[in-house]
Amino acid sequence: MAVQQSMPGHADLVFRNANVVDGTGAPRRVADVAVAGDRIVAVGDCGAVRAARSVDAAGRVLAPGFIDAHTHDDGYLLVHRDMTPKVSQGITTVVTGNCGISVAPLLSSAPPQPLDLLGPAELFRFDTFAQWLDALRATPANVNVVPLLGHSTLRVRAMPQLDRAATEAEIAAMRDEVGLAMAAGAFGVSTGTFYPPAAAATEAEIIAVCEPVRVHRGLYSTHLRDETDQIVPSIEEALRIGRALDCPVVFSHHKVAGKRNHGRSLETLRLLADAARLQPLCLDCHPYPATSTMLRLDRVRQSTRTMITWSTGYPAAGGRDFHELMQELGLDEDALLEKLRPAAAIYFIMDERDVERIAQFPLTVFGSDGLPFDPRPHPRQWGTFPRILARMVREDQLMTLETAIHKMSGLAAQQYGLQDRGQIARGAFADLVLFDADHVQDRATFKDPLQLSTGIHGVWVNGAQVWEQDAQANGNGRALPAFTGRVLQRRPAQPSSAARHEARKGTATSIPS
Template structure:
């Protein structure tokens, strides 16, 4: 019997996001949902796409972003949509754009300046105000957001170089409760950054406590990702156990030469923890990280690139060693002249990156920084790089596993109901790509080049990317965490 659909995608090779083997078939979309998966040869639709030779998969979910401002300032989200991404998780590493009920500190305290160095966008007095802005002026992609512990410290504390007092914790707790009521998915921490280093484990536990009744998630840029990784993992697990909540280890890596190769041990530690409590992790597919520029970080990195600089904007994109030679003086003096600034640090090795990516529970997150003048290529290349380099070329895992790590696994870990899968009743977040040609083109030298092999991207039933460009459709929704 002929059925009416708004869109039918015909003759696709369907990888459904669950990890199951691919199959060939048609997918019918009605409104913002997948209505039918199967043989639709007798059906017709207002729009039809012949997907012969293409993979149809769930739209990719970027498990770790700093897109809080980008989804409002650049709602077409070309950097992500061009990769097949239909959902972004923002507010990571303790940094969220909201709430900011007091004037943001000037100059903006690093790493809060990764979202906005001017402070102009720290305009949302409550998390509810921010969520309302996302709904009133939606982006092309869906958005889920944490409230950031470092942002809360900047609000509640005049002195960030000490642990919070009971009164200051109470202020932060009230803000967490408001954020959770407004739809935040949990609290993120960035204990490696100076504004949060002085926070004790007990402070983090108490600040996070109001999220517990909401089923909130604690995501952490751990206190250390080098020689003290074991202690940092133990602290992260302790916080999760004390609260009875899921802990997410953000961008798991080993960024100290002395730790290279020890992902065997850290992954075994994570696997053991997962047997006793809720633990998840994400990773990006590169051997270089990117964050604020500090002399401390640069001194430990074999190579450093400047991604942006307010002190010397002309130095963006330059190798720091060349900058130091040009400016004269010491590394510390050169960095001080550049600051506030951002950088890419080449501190990891392929052995660890590949092993972490291949670990079955690992989700994919770009950790891209959309406001850098000369960004890390992960902003534009993460997801096609997993498909092209790590799945097709290196054979690290099959294509079904690659897609699962970017879709069904992520939706399940975050509690995004009816997302991340191709099945009847699920939201129509979809991507069509060519498995033989999909690849990242963004490089450290040319970091904003668009990926190849992404044919169409659909979010909530609307085409948001086609023929190499954004369509202008902005059907993105604000996602909440839904857990049983």
């Protein structure tokens, strides 16, 4: 067996005879992996290495820990530090602050929708982004954190009226907050101009507010203004913002929504592939044809079905179909919306082939986009990554296991500028997942979403085990209170000119048929 480099004499942990899928996209190989402290110290034949603990990994896949590129776990990390919904899937790093909403910097006893999707009002207690990061460092969770700053949160903080463009003074105040957040450790800014708090924000406002992103060489992540009929102009706006800020653009939960837009992923992916030859970008997606967010009539009307997840105005609506409630209560759409709000819903709004095509796109990484405090969350909160491994890889063979794990780890680490993560290699951080590729399976459903997946045997974050499967509990497992997650730091991206040069050399942006 080939040896990567000279072997250490001692290690804290050695995985023996694992099917190593290293996160680079390279073919799997049988190898041992040795860990000391928080790092991988050897990959190869570690038979001579003395270890405090050995794991017989024969017949199982050892991969880099999965990076959940789209979460709303900002507050959940502090309240539920075990992070069971994530570590049970093999996730070791979460990207927070997406869609323009973050819990910081904001002091509020009644945050407006969609900020309330992040959890109870008590979470909005941080006057600065740095205070929230300090809280994460003081009480770490079981996963690493890649923090983004939400533009909608800044608007709520700075503007007494949200249904208009920001004034120069308000822009300056928000820009100062972005500068402070970037200096404190934010990876970039996210926007959600689809949502009411930011719908009136102009392209010029976003560019001006996000100027420190350019200075700090961060990234720009966006929930587009429109993912239905006007998706192309919305993509073009985001690309212009990325060029103005000279930074990578992340297209959040890319989709083409609404029945009359089914199939348009061929058009949007062609546009993104062409753009990627000129500027750095990536997109994230999840493997479900339904999405979840605040209750909105435009989404109801574009969907084949809408299921209420929770309602403050009429709690009995939770888990019920919107149109069935209309008939039962004798209300039209507008009257039912008023009765239910504030509320959230799951919308069956996408076509399966579009979902598959987007997942196969070479610049796509994966994110759950779950709402962790929902009493009846979308099953993606608990099942995204095992579902990809079970459905897209094993059953439908839409991609190889090596490709899927590359998207879940190495590619995501590269796009977010994570150094020494996302790969199994000597010197990399020991974020690892051990699973059974033949039996890994999601069990969360729309009817019963709070279900653990099976087949994830163990998860390690910075060298410490945070999840173990209980062989005596019908395949279930449990989170371990290691709390070794860290707030990560970003390695600045290459200047766009270098990215353009690299993009032109390859064919990595081909479009699945």
